[in-house]
Amino acid sequence: MRVRQSAIVTRPPVAALLVASLAVATTVAGMVIAWSLRPPEPAAPTTGPSVDDLRCGSVACQSVVRADVGGDAVEVLIGQGVGRIRTNGASGNNIFELTIAESGAAITADSLECRDAVVSVCLVHGSVGGEVRGELLVRRGGAWSRAQLPYVASGGYLGLGDVNADGVDDVVAVQRACSPGVDCSRRFAQVFSLVGDKAELGCTTVVATQDLLPGWPDVTPAPAQLRPCGA
Template identity: 40%
Template sequence: MLVTALCAVLVTVGAVITAVLLRQNSAAGVAPVPGGAPSIEPACGAGPCTAIASATAGGDTVELLADGSGSGGQVRFGTGAAATVIETALTGSEVQLTADSLRCADGVVPTCLVRGPFDQGTIGEVLVKRGNGWESAGQPYFSDAGAIVLDDVLGDGTAEVINVQRNCAPGDSTADCGQARVLARVLDIDGAEQGCTKTYRTPGELRGWPDVSLTERDLRDCPGA
């Protein structure tokens, strides 16, 4: 069962979720001014921003910005005067961003994922384009097995979130949970559960690991559902 593991996950990412809520109630990121030009240059932590990864989605160039140590993450959408910048929820959570931290998918709803190592696993935030603007899709995801990816699992033209998790049993110690079998939990971009794979002995048995690729035929009811 995943009940115990999920409770632990909620505690683990609590500080990051708090950061999301604070960001949503403040002027985080770069606020646009009339004409679409950003009001200030983005800053990453205590230093200037450098683009460490780029992709395209929804007709926009997407760049992941960070300081020299991979901290202070920002995501820039578009170029020039029309560009907008969003601070990631991972900022301030000791997540070190790299060139592998950004993934984007085109589709009915253009989607990007910012991810990085956190607390012996991986944490990630999903950003989506609705209308002409980009926004966070909600609370971050945490994978204690170390993989969060985007893939059009349902074949509906929109990426889903694949979150690989340890299938820990109630009462398992941290050491025991680290050796538990794994499964991939699939959620839509709004966080609604769509199903899970069967359990596997090791993460490497999941097709495409670590860039896990699934189809709807791989899914079944999740444990405890």
């Protein structure tokens, strides 16, 4: 019987089929390994607000007012009945207690007054109970310190002024000149020095109203207008 050439079907040897199958399996396995070794997708960057660890009582301190004094920044911070004064810059970083905040003095954006000089001063003040209370930072020789003497002005004014013209600002406090337990409009200015042997430079004469004080509203009497307080 004759067999036509077109009807003959040839099959590859079994060994060839095994080799081909192994090649396919190796290729698939290689693809799986390559996928598993891919570097992970980069995580999206996380951002958050910066946190200041400085506490004022049980809450974070909040900045109320700031002033530049030469190469330093002086900042007043308050919280829950507690205050801080922070200095940073060329003189280093320092934190001072703000004692007038504990006494209930209202600290506002107008509570800080600074003068930059060889001896620099910063006065922090606030009103409470009809008075103005204040405390002072002094920078001498590149270092800040807090003056131990607190200042009280019963007449509603507390400020800085170089009264004796020595290049260092003095503290000027306006006081009432009224009988005990009686309110009145009579006022006088009391001046305190930050340097030298004499802490109290003196007081002005009593005037009928505060606008008659020397230099009002920035009270700065001349040395000749001062006399011993209580005289």
